[in-house]
Every structure is written in structure tokens, then in C-alpha cells.
Amino acid sequence: GLQVYVPLNTAVSYDETKDLSRALAQHLEQEHVDRVTSNMSKAVRKGKVFVDWSQNDEHKTTVCVYSLRAKEEPTVSTPVTWSEVENCLKKKKSELLKFRSDQVLARVKKLGDLFEPVEELKQKLPKKWEL
Structure with missing residues (x-):
């Protein structure tokens, strides 16, 4: 997989970064319906780029x-x-x-x-x- 890093140099919460990453993922999904998904289901992801906004969480590892x-x-x-x-x-x-x-x-x-x-x-x- 490909990870895209967006550096933030101010104090922000995981909730704030998750909200932004979810909004970006859903926007990309709407703009490119046939090519992009923000849905974690492997059945839905097949053949598409999966934008995993859920990684922006203090309980996840990257x-x-x-x-x-x-x-x-x-x-x-x-x-x-x-x-x-x-x-x-x-x-x-x-x-x-x-x-x-x-x-x-x-x-x-x-x-x-x-x-x-x-x-x-x-x-x-x-x-x-x-x-």
C-alpha cells in the first residue's frame, strides 16, 4: 500500500485529523466512484483504490x-x-x-x-x- 503523509505542526487531536481524512476520502470516492472507495469491506474494495481514513486513530499503528x-x-x-x-x-x-x-x-x-x-x-x- 501507499501511505500519504500530511505533516501537521500544531496540537491537533486524533478526532480532528480523522474528521479531515474521512472528509477527504469521501470526497475522492464521490469524485471517482469507479476507482476509489473509503469503505473497509474487502468485497467493495476489489479493483479500487482504498483510502483508509481510519488509520488516523491513537489505537492504530502505521x-x-x-x-x-x-x-x-x-x-x-x-x-x-x-x-x-x-x-x-x-x-x-x-x-x-x-x-x-x-x-x-x-x-x-x-x-x-x-x-x-x-x-x-x-x-x-x-x-x-x-x-
Whole structure:
């Protein structure tokens, strides 16, 4: 799966971030009915992009960047560029976004830490949002 991080540098509650993420997920679902769902049901999700707004909860866990995934061939949760995502979609090859630890070390050496701007960006959760 692909995780999208939205850095918030002010004190906000899980309820506030969950409300915003739910609203965004439902908006995307309404705009792209045939391609996007915010419904957790696996039957409904088949063949669609699932926007999991429920992850914004203090009782949920999310793997952080540069973490190893415990699989037969361990891969690393790796920040990617939007052009890499577009290339993956164009070529229909999800493996283009899977990285082993040795590949990640080479990427960071070549590209720098792609996650660093997320940690430095300053922004606030809007008081109201219109979608």
C-alpha cells in the first residue's frame, strides 16, 4: 500500500485529523466512484483504490518510513516521488515501488532523504474545510 503523509505542526487531536481524512476520502470516492472507495469491506474494495481514513486513530499503528517489512523477502517502507508513482501506474508494475534495504541505502545516497521535507514543512490543520 501507499501511505500519504500530511505533516501537521500544531496540537491537533486524533478526532480532528480523522474528521479531515474521512472528509477527504469521501470526497475522492464521490469524485471517482469507479476507482476509489473509503469503505473497509474487502468485497467493495476489489479493483479500487482504498483510502483508509481510519488509520488516523491513537489505537492504530502505521509502519514508519525506512522500516523493514517482515516478509519472506524483506522490503523497506520507502519514500517515493510522484513521478515514480506515475511511472509505476503507466507501466503497470507495482514492483517498481518495492525496495530492498541495499537499494534504499543507494537511493538515499543518490537522492537524499525524500521524507525530510515532510518533517520540516510547517502547516496547520484548517479550522474548516470545504470539499
